[in-house]
Every structure is written in structure tokens, then in C-alpha cells.
């Protein structure tokens with residue numbers, strides 16, 4: 001075990017391999033508030049990568065409904081439970097200790113609970129690299145089933161999932177949100193750590209984590225160790241497969257991309273415009289280069305509006321989420337860490353810059369390496385949480401890897417009015 | 427009284443002679459301490475295809491104790507299979523080893539993500555200084571790895587339909603599209619396209635012929651050099667697996683199995699039902715596998731006897747010289 005720096009935990013942690021970082025890191029921001037669960041992303045991935053025999057139950061990208069849903073079933077509850085057991089065995093009461101706001105490398109404070117790697121090392125005797133579990137076939141086989149019924153579990157036969165007693169009114173306690181998931185191309189991947197074959201590697205150019213299809217011997221240690229359950233076993237080839245981050249597009253080899261890095265299939269297909277994906281430049285020590293004009297860096301590190309998914313697992317995932325405004329805060333804090341309050345405050349009343357950057361989502365397929373904002377007039381004023389808030393019709397411009405303008409969007413969507421003869425002509 | 431250093435010198439000489447004698451008569455005194463597996467010369471045809479043949483039953487097996495694998499993660503601390511019984515035979519052409527162990531279930535399904543197959547392996551040390559743990563830089567290993575799933579595949583490769591008859595059967599690539607892309611109706615079979623032997627449509631044997639030189643270095647030999655045959659049968663709670671190969675096949679990556687030689691071997695067994703795979707296995711310590719030569723007459727030993735005579739003469743001469751010197755020098759008590 002080596003000591004490695006995990007900025008999401010605000011501390012060093014132990015990991016089987018010493019630090020070694022790519023030049024850039026594949027990363028993405030998802031705005032949960034906008035997802036309509038259309039599954040276009042899931043189908044975009046499936047029709048590109050997993051349409052062959054043996055991949056029927058494989059959803060490298062999936063969208064599940066929280067709190068009941070999960071693919072594989074109850075994955076997060078199970079991993080959280082394993083960590084809870086490990087912490088209580090060790091007598092650790094996990095908590096986030098505040099750090100000084102100025103500490104760039106500890107934006108959410110410092111977490112003192114055990115990660116999946118540390119929990120494995122604390123087992124007596126230690127036998128594995130990360131705590132985890134192996135989901136059974138039926139846990140993968142029916143994604144989304146029973147997720148959107150009023151109560152969890154299998155509905156009574158013939159009930160169509162409707163409750164006999166109806167929903168309880170007037171107090172409306174039901175809540176849900178959609179969680180969009182794919183491999184997080186983690187900085188400290190558990191799949192890679194657990195593979196005794198060393199068949200999993202993280203690419204030095206973009207941090208994409210891949211399974212070498214020639215080396216894998218189907219041990220499924222990665223399936224067991226990945227806390228996000230994004231490494232999957234394929235029965236027809238008897239080896240494991242996972243999201244490849246559409247690497248030909250990231251490399252700019254897609255014929256459409258004009259040689260420029262292009263966002264992945266699941267990102268660029270999203271009609272809800274919830275997804276923005278990019279490449280983040282890393283310093284030699286692995287920390288994010290301070291590049292506030294990169295939209296991902298701006299949202300994650302400067303505005304802190306997007307948060308990592310279950311940072312306490314310890315893999316330093318590179319997918320970040322703008323949390324849903326309406327879900328209970330303690331649930332969100334468990335899922336995204338202690339940055340939730342601040343992130344939601346900033347999302348509810350976005351700064352002038354953030355509002356502009358949010359317009360970049362799904363405005364182009366090219367990866368945006370830099371943005372600039374051209375200021376426009378004030379178009380709206382209101383009060384949010386008792387404070388005045390103004391909206392400006394700024395223009396945000398995104399630039400590709402070579403610094404060429406890739407997209408230009410205004411905050412206010414242009415309005416076109418149909419001429420009278422064609423109103424309601426559909 | 428005989429001086430101390432002279433006594434030591436005589437003792438050393440005795441040890442040299444003893445070692446030479448033991449080695450000459452096939453008793454290993456190298457790193458392979460422990461049990462010896464003596465290969466039996468087959469009277470009739472070698473029962474390579476029939477693990478339960480009476481010819482195998484006629485040989486007394488060597489009980490080999492297995493322990494867990496506690497060196498590298500994933501570890502197994504207590505063995506899931508505590509003993510394996512080993513027998514070995516040769517005829518003029520082939521060498522065969524039979525492993526037999528108790529297992530309450532047949533596990534040959536690897537279609538189901540949560541199931542693992544029963545497996546067994548023999549590893550041969552290539553050169554000296556090899557570690558029992560997958561070989562080290564100093565010496566490589568040749569590994570014969572039998573897998574119950576590969577054995578089950580031999581007749582007809584198992585596919586999803588056998589394990590999950592009600593699994594969704596998507597219409598995959600339309601034939602015209604599939605053929606245009608050089609694919610079958612099953613579409614892209616990535617592992618197979620990458621040449622992974624696990625994903626292969628047909629395999630020559632249930633035993634994979636591998637080399638390794640340290641953890642994580644296990645490498646399958648190329649298809650044309652996969653020359654280990656396998657036969658296995660499960661009966662009344664017992665697995666029997668025969669692995670066989672031509673005697674010395676002149677492949678430097680393969681165990682040199684020459685008549686009249688000894689080689690260090692170790693065994694490993696995996697119980698699929700317990701989730702065993704990779705490092706979670708029950709392993710033996712090194713054993714000496716002794717392949718007898720033809721029967722030898724006393725005269726066949728002449729080079730050895732001549733050498734012994736020289737050594738004895740030299741020893742006697744040294745002792746005589748020693749007795750004429752005063753007792754000084756290294757290690758002598760101060761006078």
C-alpha cells in the first residue's frame with residue numbers, strides 16, 4: 001500500500017499503487033435537475049458498444065431512479081453497508097472535518113472514515129485490495145424495474161404497482177430523482193487495484209480506464225471491487241468489459257470531429273442537455289491545474305456547484321453532479337458529500353458566469369477546452385432566498401483544443417414567433 | 427583428541443559424499459524437500475484419456491497437503507481443498523499426471539457472473555531458484571492448467587442459452603450487416619477478436635499450457651505450442667484429472683520431461699463453488715517429480731564411482747596434511 005493524495009477526501013489515503021497521473025483527465029458534469037430519464041444516453045451507448053451477444057444485461061451508461069432504484073440492484077446501499085460495517089468494526093465514526101476555505105486541495109473538508117481500500121487493509125487478515133461484493137445475475141437483469149412505483153419492492157400480482165390505499169395526502173412526502181451513471185474513470189480505480197492480472201490500465205494521455213481484452217482472464221475481481229459496479233462480466237467472451245469512454249471520439253478520430261476531441265456518445269446524445277464532458281489538465285502531482293476558463297474546472301473547483309458521487313468510497317471519481325434541488329439534504333450529503341448545501345445555494349442563484357457556462361451543456365459535440373463570456377444587457381431581476389438576483393443576456397463562447405471557436409450561445413434563448421397563419425398548424 | 431577444525435573438515439567431506447550418493451540414486455536434496463512423486467513406467471498403453479482406468483488405480487497415490495495462498499492478494503488463508511492425491515506415469519513417448527481431490531460439487535459454469543469453475547494446475551520449475559509463487563525473475567514456470575469449464579466446452583462450447591434458457595434473445599446484427607463487417611450474428615466478440623484463449627470458439631484441450639515468471643505474468647503459450655492434453659471425470663464426489671504431454675518436446679518454455687531426470691513441481695486446486703479463482707487457491711509446496719530411467723546395472727555407475735574414488739583420495743590427502751600442521755588458523759582457540 002502506498003500513500004496517495006485524494007483531494008475529494010482532503011487527505012492522503014492508502015492505495016495499492018503509488019501515485020502516477022495522466023496529463024489530462026476525462027471528466028464530466030451532470031446536472032441532475034434537468035434529466036428527464038429518457039434513456040437516450042443509455043441507448044446511445046448500447047447501440048455503439050454493447051449490442052452484441054453476451055452484452056444484453058450490460059448498460060455501461062444507465063439512468064436509475066433514486067432512492068429505490070439501482071443498477072445492479074441496490075448497489076450503493078450494499079457498498080455503503082460494507083463500509084459502515086468496516087468503520088464500526090474499527091470503531092470509526094466517519095465524519096467530514098471542516099478545513100480552511102482557502103485549502104484548494106480539500107474543498108469539501110477532510111473525511112476521516114475508511115475508504116474501500118482502507119477497509120480492506122483493516123480486515124484481519126487482509127486478503128483483498130478493496131472491500132466489495134459480486135452482484136448475482138438477477139441483480140443486473142432488470143434495470144429500472146419497480147423503481148417508479150410508490151413503494152419499493154415487487155407489487156402484488158394484478159395491482160399494476162398501484163397501492164390499495166392510494167398515496168397519502170395532504171402531506172406529500174414522496175420524492176425521487178434520476179441518477180445518470182457511467183464509469184467514473186477514477187483517479188484511483190478500484191477495478192485496476194483489484195485486478196491480479198494487471199489487465200486494467202489507466203491511459204497516461206487522458207486518464208481513461210480500460211480493460212485489456214487480451215489479458216483479462218475473467219477473474220471478475222474488478223466486478224467485485226468497483227464500488228460503482230461499472231465493470232461487467234460478459235458470458236460470451238468470459239472476460240470483463242467496461243465503458244471505454246468512447247476513446248476514439250476523445251482522440252478526435254471520429255469522422256465528424258474534424259480531428260478534434262469530441263464528447264462521448266452518451267454525452268452528446270442527451271436531449272435533456274444535462275451533460276457536459278471535458279478533459280481536465282493535471283499538474284505533475286496529479287492535482288487539477290488551476291484553469292478557471294475550462295468549464296469543468298470552473299464548475300467543479302471554482303463554483304463548487306458539481307460534486308463527486310460517493311467520494312467516501314475513495315476512488316476519486318471523475319464524474320460530478322449538480323445535486324437535485326428537491327431531495328432531502330441528508331440523503332444528498334450521503335451521496336455527494338458535505339458540499340451539497342453550498343452547491344445548491346450556488347445553483348439556485350447562479351453567478352453571472354455560472355449561468356453562462358450552464359448554457360454550454362450540449363451546445364456542441366466538440367470538447368470545450370476554454371470558454372469566454374461576452375457581457376450582455378440585464379434582462380431580468382428578482383429575489384432569491386431573500387436576496388436580489390439579476391439575469392444578464394451574456395454570450396458564452398466555447399473553444400476547441402486548438403483554440404478555434406466551437407460554439408457561441410446566449411443566456412436568453414432566442415424566441416421565434418410563428419407568423420399568424422401557421423400558429424397551431426401542427 | 428582430534429583438533430576441532432579437522433573434525434569439521436571431515437564432517438564436511440562426509441556431507442559432500444552423502445549428497446553425491448543421494449543425488450546419484452535419485453533422492454532430491456535441492457530446494458524440493460518434502461514428498462517425492464515417482465513416475466511409474468506404464469506396462470500397457472498410457473491411460474491418458476481415462477482418469478478412472480484400472481491402470482491408474484493400480485498405482486499408490488502420493489497424498490499432497492495443500493495450504494492457502496497468503497502471499498499476494500487476493501489471498502486465501504485456509505485451503506478450500508486440503509489434499510490432492512497425485513499419481514504419474516510414462517510410457518516410451520508420453521508423460522501423464524493424475525490429480526484427484528474431493529469436491530462436493532461439479533462447477534463448470536462460467537456463464538453466470540457469480541459462478542466460477544473447478545480448476546487444477548501442475549507447475550514445473552524451469553531452472554533453479556524458482557519461487558513457488560508463480561515463479562520469480564530467477565526462474566520461470568511452466569504451468570498446466572485444467573479448467574472444468576474448458577473441459578465442458580470441448581464437446582460443444584457452452585453459451586447463454588444453456589445456462590439461462592429464458593434470457594432475452596435480442597435480434598443481433600442483421601446478416602447482411604454482419605457479413606459486411608466480417609462478423610457473425612453474435613456481433614463483436616471483443617475478447618475473441620483480441621485473441622484471448624478464454625474467449626476462443628474452439629480450444630485444442632481442456633488444459634492450458636502457460637508460462638509465468640512472477641505474479642501477474644501468467645502467459646498462455648501460442649496456439650501451436652499448446653500441447654498438453656486433458657481428460658477429466660467426476661465420480662462420487664471426486665474429481666480426477668489427467669494431464670499429459672509428449673516427453674521432452676524441445677520447447678524451452680515447457681517442462682523438460684526427460685527419462686532419468688527429476689524436476690520440481692507443485693500443484694494447485696480451485697473449488698469453484700467457494701468462489702476460488704486466480705490467487706484464491708489451495709497450493710502445495712514444491713515436490714520432486716522423479717522420472718526413472720531404464721533399469722541400470724552397477725557398471726552404468728562407473729563415472730560416478732570413479733569420481734567418488736577421486737574425492738575420497740583427495741579427502742584422505744587433506745586429512746593427512748591437516749594432521750601434520752600445528753592447530754592454528756581461522757577459528758582456532760587462542761593458545
Ligand code: SF4
Pocket residue numbers: 034035036037038039040041042063180269270271272273274275
Ligand atoms: S439522455 Fe440525458 S436526459 Fe435523457 S436520461 Fe440520459 S442523462 Fe437524462
Ligand code: SF4
Pocket residue numbers: 182183184185186188189190191192209225226227228229230231242315
Ligand atoms: S468507476 Fe469502477 S470501473 Fe470505472 S474506473 Fe472507477 S473503479 Fe474502475
Ligand code: SF4
Pocket residue numbers: 044045046048049060061182183243244245246264265266267
Ligand atoms: S462514455 Fe461511451 S462507452 Fe462510456 S458509457 Fe458513455 S457512450 Fe458508453
